[in-house]
Amino acid sequence: MSAVTSPQPLDLSHHYSYASKNRNPSSVKSFYKYFAIPNIANFAGGLPHPSYFPYDTLEATVARPQRLQPSNKDDTKADRVVIPKEVQTPDLTRKIDLTTALQYGTAEGYPPIFSFLRQFVRDHLHPNVPYEGGPEIIMSCGNTDGFSKAVELFTNIWNPDRDWIQQREGVLCEEFTYMTAIQTIQPRGLNTVTVAVDGQGMLAYGKGGLKDVLENWDFRRGRRPHLMYTVTIGQNPTGGNLSIERRKEIYALCQKYDVIMVEDDPYWNLQFPSAYEKESRYRGASTEPTPYNRSYNAEGKSSGYAFLDSLLPSYLSIDTEGRVVRLDTFSKTIAPGSRLGWITAQPAVIERITRITEVTTQQPSGFVQSIIAQTIIGEQLKEKGALALMKQEVSSWRMDGWVRWLEGLRGGYERRMNDMCSVLEENKYLFSESPEKSSTVDHVNDWEVVDRVQMYDFVWPKGGMFAWVEIRLETHPLRTKYSERKLSKAFWIHLTKKPHLCLVAPGQIFAAGPKSAEKEHRYIRVAFAPMDPEDVSPFTRRLVEGFRSFWKRENLDGLDDDDETLAMQSMQLNSGINFVGPGC
Amino acid sequence: MSAVTSPQPLDLSHHYSYASKNRNPSSVKSFYKYFAIPNIANFAGGLPHPSYFPYDTLEATVARPQRLQPSNKDDTKADRVVIPKEVQTPDLTRKIDLTTALQYGTAEGYPPIFSFLRQFVRDHLHPNVPYEGGPEIIMSCGNTDGFSKAVELFTNIWNPDRDWIQQREGVLCEEFTYMTAIQTIQPRGLNTVTVAVDGQGMLAYGKGGLKDVLENWDFRRGRRPHLMYTVTIGQNPTGGNLSIERRKEIYALCQKYDVIMVEDDPYWNLQFPSAYEKESRYRGASTEPTPYNRSYNAEGKSSGYAFLDSLLPSYLSIDTEGRVVRLDTFSKTIAPGSRLGWITAQPAVIERITRITEVTTQQPSGFVQSIIAQTIIGEQLKEKGALALMKQEVSSWRMDGWVRWLEGLRGGYERRMNDMCSVLEENKYLFSESPEKSSTVDHVNDWEVVDRVQMYDFVWPKGGMFAWVEIRLETHPLRTKYSERKLSKAFWIHLTKKPHLCLVAPGQIFAAGPKSAEKEHRYIRVAFAPMDPEDVSPFTRRLVEGFRSFWKRENLDGLDDDDETLAMQSMQLNSGINFVGPGC
CATH class of the missing domain: 3.90.1150.10 (Aspartate Aminotransferase, domain 1)
Structure with missing residues (x-):
């Protein structure tokens, strides 16, 4: 898709909540040049002195990306990652050390992991986002945090004691879904509006499908819902994967009714082509055509990895208008306790979420951001007993290893x-x-x-x-x-x-x-x-x-x-x- | 103070926001017994398998609590902390391992660090909280996160396009203060109501003092403010410490006008008795009486540590009604990038903040919770080159070391x-x-x-x-x-x-x-x-x-x-x- 013909993402500001519209824009960059004055004595920043961080190094024994075998027994080899107290480099995207990771940082995320993920998202995970310039990202503390920020951005609280019913907003979701998301919506007084599902996920047409719900909206309940929460891969609890055809139908309805779509896909890399096969073998026919060995990016740019190309693509891949906000997390690919993820959307939406982040979570913990950064992109030491610390045999996951790890999982x-x-x-x-x-x-x-x-x-x-x-x-x-x-x-x-x-x-x-x-x-x-x-x-x-x-x-x-x-x-x-x- | 004569904390629910009142209470405990059935096959929890967490161990080289010398040169000795993949113990407060730390956990916090801090808060930091039963805590992702949750709990958004001016709420704060807190309030449409300060901090009486502001409140601006944001130690930016006498005056005014007090004290242990001395020596008289060598807990229970007893106590120590919400953080005592802290308040307030936490941050990162838990309460290995990993010489910070570290800082x-x-x-x-x-x-x-x-x-x-x-x-x-x-x-x-x-x-x-x-x-x-x-x-x-x-x-x-x-x-x-x- 050439940049010349790419559409601009829509202006979605009519969807923003009162508080989110009201946050001041940031233009701190003009101040950065003062920090860069050689030998400037900085009395301005109120930061603790890094020698008072009690950690001299942070280390982990970490699996190789090949540990999990797609078909055979897993291997148990491990490497060491070490995060030293300080690394001397002017390249912030390569500076993985405790002096920066444990200091105050930027809301977007710790530069090494942020820049890696931005590239992963734009070049590999979603190489075919149709709108001009492509999407931006910001780190989150996992998808529940990401969704709460999207809800804060796109919905106004409705209080029956002081607001008119016409002001009540609503959120569309699958009829059976991840309840923490519903518990994020309900205390705000929003309508939870369920859409019927089949084995794939949300229905576009038919009784209880999205068209039916939106077309026949009863305005006595409040505004027609303008936000959707959807889990499209390995839907929780139904286990469905939403086909590309269904996505196009649903996206068109969201365009028609001006609905923002929040796609929560923690299980995205856990797509099971063999389920289609096995189902067909047992039952004579699968509920859906088998997409096994299909390359979804055949018509657009390749992700660069056969594994990623074989996975059903995100709504982002058909998001001509920039109305998709996607939530990704390390909870299922590294560990839930990481509380680390990222949000992908058009730049104007990410800018608003950055404002929210600055006054809530500020940034995910530097411990997890640096450990995962070093695991994926840093230099690693092969574990050979305790002496490993002194032998600098370098290996690393890098992009190839990261994708290999996802495939193994x-x-x-x-x-x-x-x-x-x-x-x-x-x-x-x-x-x-x-x-x-x-x-x-x-x-x-x-x-x-x-x-x-x-x-x-x-x-x-x-x-x-x-x-x-x-x-x-x-x-x-x-x-x-x-x-x-x-x-x-x-x-x-x-x-x-x-x-x-x-x-x-x-x-x-x-x-x-x-x-x-x-x-x-x-x-x-x-x-x-x-x-x-x-x-x-x-x-x-x-x-x-x-x-x-x-x-x-x-x-x-x-x-x-x-x-x-x-x-x-x-x-x-x-x-x-x-x-x-x-x-x- | 005997339990018999302790007052009950006030019911503050008339201060809660619409969304925060509306969150469902939790009573999951009755379900836990099913998890405890021997050999039960658990198909219910949707957790990733822990063997797929890529970390086998997490380690750090960590300063000894004695590193920072109150008067001499710092030493550089370090110990190792190692968090293994799995520890076999039924005591969750002692089980510091990656299988639990990196799994989904409870919103209150990771049991080992949560239980340590709860004891630290109740027995050592604030041994004299006057109300019945004493305060509870919940972990936060630092004080900005903690404050944003308090604001979510205690204030309703005010939108001039749909709400009456009488509904507009307000927040009291020092006239010069930490602006991120103000930026949390302002987009919600709240009145920011400043109170004059002197070298100590907020003024109770006099022009622009708290009494003046509350007594002469102009209701054409909205409701009289019912929430206070205050930094009482090393106030940012003025550096003042609020005396116990001033605290009593301000607390009495907050009682009279039913104001909730959020005490944000990241610098609490950084109190400088020598500043009073030096100021007196240079100027003939200090701005305040020198509290040097005073034991603030002399009339109540001792904290058990001369250092802690010598520090100006929190508003919690005079909080007979349970209207104080205190924010503590590891940002200044461990490192800002930790994004780890805790909130202390009466149990009913902590219960509401727990509901908010469950649908926003869920829990702080398990990486930082486990590393700090192991640093403070776990067993540590003395660092003697790489062989340390194999030599199990045990040391640890424990409560004494933690307090010693604070004193060194x-x-x-x-x-x-x-x-x-x-x-x-x-x-x-x-x-x-x-x-x-x-x-x-x-x-x-x-x-x-x-x-x-x-x-x-x-x-x-x-x-x-x-x-x-x-x-x-x-x-x-x-x-x-x-x-x-x-x-x-x-x-x-x-x-x-x-x-x-x-x-x-x-x-x-x-x-x-x-x-x-x-x-x-x-x-x-x-x-x-x-x-x-x-x-x-x-x-x-x-x-x-x-x-x-x-x-x-x-x-x-x-x-x-x-x-x-x-x-x-x-x-x-x-x-x-x-x-x-x-x-x-």
């Missing part, structure tokens, strides 16, 4: 997904022992007719860390005696009992609105990510055994204890609360 | 303060070469009458990192030809020129309101903290030489370049902006 999670889903796929049915207990008669393969009931269904997760399992409560023998909600609660408790001993996340904790609440009890989310690889199959077998034994129950005795109900309700209230993680 | 900054202020003290006057150029005739000491003009004045900073210098513009020979503002700008530029080469922070960047703006040009803030110790005296001599040569100027040629004016204006706009530090 994908492999590890993809194997767990396959192990879990194979067991789930092969055990959906309960084959009844006597004809009178069965409720459905159907064909299995082609070679036999037996009595069976389907206990659950699921779509193979095409990305992420979870499978989303629909409980077929209508096939349970006790369905005439108890409500589906009662059965669902009893089932959750049943699973926690011996010999099943399974803890699953109930659908309630992802239900973003009243429409989702109507069917929330029909779902559970099962995570394969946190399990040791050798546990996935046996644990999943325990889970399906829990299904079977529940379907064989003739009563719900011992499954309705108040404590347990309270526990489930507290899970519902508290996904992401107190224990701040994805959905738990 | 105080010593280092106190020496710099003394070096700077001695030079300032001894060079305030310009002794005129011929009688016709002098504007004032006065007595020096007692032994001689000479012609002299006082170029500047200052109060010795009793704490912190800065001296606040008043420029006596009225004594300048050119005062009849140019306005004071013009002279002040020219002086700032003059200082940056050879041979002076001094960069000082102009008063404008700390002027919080229109009353402060009237006199802002009469002040500069000079920081001694960032300088190497051997530079402080010679740099300060260059500064006073700059004063002298400016007072000898017969014109302002070359000092009114637009660029320079722009630079000063951008400093004014941008203290704390872009380059996020204290006032620069």
Whole structure:
């Protein structure tokens, strides 16, 4: 795409909140020249003296990018990264030392990691952003922080005691989604407006789809929603990946109705091509065409890496107007406790988020910024016992290593997904022992007719860390005696009992609105990510055994204890609360 | 103080903002028991697998607490801290490892550092908080983050286009203060309400004092302010320490007018008893009674440390009603880039801030939380070259070492303060070469009458990192030809020129309101903290030489370049902006 024909990003300032419009612009650059006067005695900056930082070096033993094998056993080799007290270089993007990393810095981010990520984003992650000049980035303290800043920027608080209903703003989201995002919106008095989903993610058309919601907006609820929160890869909890075709449909609707799109994609590199294949093999057809081996950047610039080219691209790749704000994080690629990520959007939006950052988080911790900078772009020492500190054998991740690490991670999670889903796929049915207990008669393969009931269904997760399992409560023998909600609660408790001993996340904790609440009890989310690889199959077998034994129950005795109900309700209230993680 | 007679903290919920009232309470504890079921297969939590965190160990070479000598040369000995991949212990407050530190955690903070600080705060820092049960804490990402959460909790945004003026809230602060705090308030449409200060800090009584401001509040501006932002030790920029007597007066006014007090004390341990002594020695009398060698906790519980007992106590020590929210940070005691601190307040306030934290920063970075936890409370290895890694000689900071480190820091900054202020003290006057150029005739000491003009004045900073210098513009020979503002700008530029080469922070960047703006040009803030110790005296001599040569100027040629004016204006706009530090 040539620069000459690129469109300018839209002016989005009519979407900004009162406080965010009101922040003063910064033009400090003209002052920097005074800092640069040779031998100037600086009485102006109120900084602590760096000799009083108690750390002389910061070090880590760090995996090689090749540790995680896409198909074989992981290796355990490690290198050392060392961050010294001070490095003498005028190039701030190469100056990784404690004197700068632990001092006050710039809100955009620590220059070495900021400049690396800016290049990664513009040249490799999103090489085909259509608008003039391309996107900018700013570091965040992870995606929850990033989303809270986007919400601060784009929404005004609505207080029913002092504001008119016409002033009430709203946020669009998938009907089942990451509840911490919803908990960011709701205290501000905003409408949470759910859009129906299928196995891919948000629906553009059809009943409850985006068009339906926007076109038939009931203005008695407030303003038509102008902000969207969406998880498009390995959607949490449904595990769907949004196809490029669907993205184009949804983007066009957002253009038509002037909606800002916040794309939260912590699982972006965890896309599982084998899920399409396996699903097809088991079921004759996948829910979607298999994109395996497809190069998404075939028509535009390549990312430079076959792995990245094979991944479904971000909304940014079709964002002609600059209405996409993308959230990326190191939580799933390095570690959640990093609390480090970045926000990508058109420059004017990043400028506003910079103003917000300056008076809130200021900058992510220099400890994590410098350690990750040194891990990815610094020089590293091969670990050979304690003497490594003195032997300066240089290696490094660099861009190649970073992409290799992402690919390795994908492999590890993809194997767990396959192990879990194979067991789930092969055990959906309960084959009844006597004809009178069965409720459905159907064909299995082609070679036999037996009595069976389907206990659950699921779509193979095409990305992420979870499978989303629909409980077929209508096939349970006790369905005439108890409500589906009662059965669902009893089932959750049943699973926690011996010999099943399974803890699953109930659908309630992802239900973003009243429409989702109507069917929330029909779902559970099962995570394969946190399990040791050798546990996935046996644990999943325990889970399906829990299904079977529940379907064989003739009563719900011992499954309705108040404590347990309270526990489930507290899970519902508290996904992401107190224990701040994805959905738990 | 016995528990029986302690008052209950007040219910402050009438101060909460709309969004903060609206956050759902958390009661997740009842769910924890499911996690504790032996051998439970956890499909519920959506956490990454810890083997995919690329760090096997995290290490640092760390100063011993005795490194900084209150009076002698610092030593350079260092120990190693090592954070291993995994530690097996059921005690979460002792489990410092990467498997927990880099995983999702709790919003309150990483258990080892949280529990250490909670004990430090309750038993040592503030052993005499009067209300029942004492205060609670939560970790923050530094005091700017902490203040932004307090502002989110206690204020509602006011938008002139949709709200009544009666709804406009306001925040009280010192007339000159840390501008990032003001920049947190102003975009929300709040009134910034300045209170006059003297050498100690905020005035309770007299013109422009707190009583005057609150009693004579003009309701046409909005609600009477119900929130105060105050820096009470080493106030930024004035360097004052607020006495216990003044605190009692101000607290009583805040009780009367129902004001919440946010005490931001990053410089708390940097209190300089010698400043009172030196000031008295030079001037015959200090501006305040010398508190040197006083034990502030003599009437209550001791902190257990003579050093801590000798420090002016927090507002918390007189907070019978629970209306004080205190912000502490590791920025000045470990390093600014840590972005780690904590908030102390009555439990109900901490509970609300926990709800805010869960949907914004979630938790500070596990890298910094674990490194600081291991530094202070973990086992450490003495550094003896690279072999140290294998020799498990255990040492540690612990509570004693932590307090010793704080005392050492105080010593280092106190020496710099003394070096700077001695030079300032001894060079305030310009002794005129011929009688016709002098504007004032006065007595020096007692032994001689000479012609002299006082170029500047200052109060010795009793704490912190800065001296606040008043420029006596009225004594300048050119005062009849140019306005004071013009002279002040020219002086700032003059200082940056050879041979002076001094960069000082102009008063404008700390002027919080229109009353402060009237006199802002009469002040500069000079920081001694960032300088190497051997530079402080010679740099300060260059500064006073700059004063002298400016007072000898017969014109302002070359000092009114637009660029320079722009630079000063951008400093004014941008203290704390872009380059996020204290006032620069």
